[in-house]
């Protein structure tokens with residue numbers, strides 16, 4: 001009886017987890033989109049205006065999902081890790 005409960009719970013947990021991951025990957029830019037944005041910016045971070053390698057940058061939605069932005073290359077900008085981490089303070 002108890003084992004049954006645990007199995008049921010962990011099954012639900014796994015389901016929720018994998019659903020979250022799916023949603024997350026849907027909102028994540030793929031390599032091609034990142035490279036496109038990176039080349040458009042010529043490797044310059046739009047926040048601190050310094051040059052970074054592609055591997056040092058993270059993709060960001062120009063128009064956030066919460067405001068109706070979608071995960072397309074045109075809505076992608078590459079920020080350096082520091083700016084991506086602190087950008088929340090600027091909005």
Ligand SMILES: [Zn+2]
Pocket residue numbers: 045046047048049050079080081082083084
């Ligand atoms: Zn930066």
